[in-house]
Amino acid sequence: MAMQLSSDLMDGLVLALLSDEDLYGYALTKQVQERFSVSESTMYPVLRRLKSKGWVTTYDEPFEGRNRRYYKISDEGRSEVVRIQDEWRTFSGNVNEIMMAERGDNGE
Amino acid sequence: MENNIYFTQLRGHLFGLTEDERDDVLAFYREYAADAGLSGEKLIAEFGTPKQLARRVLVDYSIRYDDVADQEAPDEGSSATKQFKSRIRRQLNLLWVVVVGLVTSVVWIPAIIVILLGLFVVVLVAVAVILILLALLFTGLFQVVGAIAIIGQSWQTALFQGGLGLIWIGLQFIAWPVGFVVVRTVFRVLMNFVKYIGRRFTRKPQGGVKHA
Numbered sequence: 195m196a197m198q199l200s201s202d203l204m205d206g207l208v209l210a211l212l213s214d215e216d217l218y219g220y221a222l223t224k225q226v227q228e229r230f231s232v233s234e235s236t237m238y239p240v241l242r243r244l245k246s247k248g249w250v251t252t253y254d255e256p257f258e259g260r261n262r263r264y265y266k267i268s269d270e271g272r273s274e275v276v277r278i279q280d281e282w283r284t285f286s287g288n289v290n291e292i293m294m295a296e297r298g299d300n301g302e
Numbered sequence: 303m304e305n306n307i308y309f310t311q312l313r314g315h316l317f318g319l320t321e322d323e324r325d326d327v328l329a330f331y332r333e334y335a336a337d338a339g340l341s342g343e344k345l346i347a348e349f350g351t352p353k354q355l356a357r358r359v360l361v362d363y364s365i366r367y368d369d370v371a372d373q374e375a376p377d378e379g380s381s382a383t384k385q386f387k388s389r390i391r392r393q394l395n396l397l398w399v400v401v402v403g404l405v406t407s408v409v410w411i412p413a414i415i416v417i418l419l420g421l422f423v424v425v426l427v428a429v430a431v432i433l434i435l436l437a438l439l440f441t442g443l444f445q446v447v448g449a450i451a452i453i454g455q456s457w458q459t460a461l462f463q464g465g466l467g468l469i470w471i472g473l474q475f476i477a478w479p480v481g482f483v484v485v486r487t488v489f490r491v492l493m494n495f496v497k498y499i500g501r502r503f504t505r506k507p508q509g510g511v512k513h514a
Contacts, residue, residue: 198501219330220337234349236504238330239362262333 206278212267315356357403420492431481442470
């Protein structure tokens with residue numbers, strides 16, 4: 195996909211995924227990569243940023259003799275999701291209104 | 303390549319980060335590699351060589367750092383010049399990290415050339431602005447001194463020349479901020495390009511990975 199995800203949207207997507215369940219890095223990356231082409235080195239800074247903003251917390255859980263770091267959305271993170279959802283609703287609504295408008299001269 | 307060797311090398315290439323930050327990066331990619339079942343050639347195919355991965359992490363790191371710092375409200379305590387200085391330092395660092403990152407792969411050489419040319423233009427414009435403004439200042443001073451020197455012979459000419467000199471000097475107060483804005487604008491255009499290239503660079507590991 196040629197269109198690029200802004201930092202804000204990326205934050206929103208990751209937070210939205212985390213509001214369903216706690217996820218570890220690989221699983222989270224895979225879920226985003228199902229629809230968007232992002233590299234692992236993009237995921238890492240996003241998670242770091244979300245953590246430093248206090249929107250996610252992490253905890254380690256043992257798995258096959260090593261630790262897996264799970265990312266968990268915080269209460270601040272949940273209100274951030276709502277904020278991004280609102281912005282996205284307005285933004286995508288505006289884009290759709292112009293982009294997807296029925297054009298009179300379009301083979302009618 | 304053994305995974306351990308890969309990650310030891312990765313750590314070595316993560317210059318400019320603190321120990322904690324390096325540990326964090328390492329932990330993330332180690333875990334990712336283990337979960338994805340990556341080792342040896344597959345590890346390099348996915349992440350690139352340790353050097354390439356490190357540079358991508360660093361580029362992404364500094365771009366986001368720059369974006370966040372731009373959005374954040376300025377500290378109450380620090381003065382405007384201090385903020386300006388730290389902003390310049392941050393952006394030059396970003397420029398450096400991006401260029402060093404791009405060097406890892408041949409396909410980015412045109413981009414590097416454009417960035418370096420851009421930097422050259424910024425310096426050129428800055429030097430030109432400074433020279434022109436200094437020339438203006440000295441012309442003004444020269445006129446004023448000249449005016450004082452001839453005041454005994456012809457006060458009309460002296461007054462005219464002195465006034466002209468004062469105008470040149472007075473213009474400095476407007477001209478320096480204008481010159482500053484010109485230089486800053488050129489620099490900003492360059493930095494936007496650098497960030498754009500940096501984002502393209504971090505997007506996909508496949509940027510001439512094969513020559514590892």
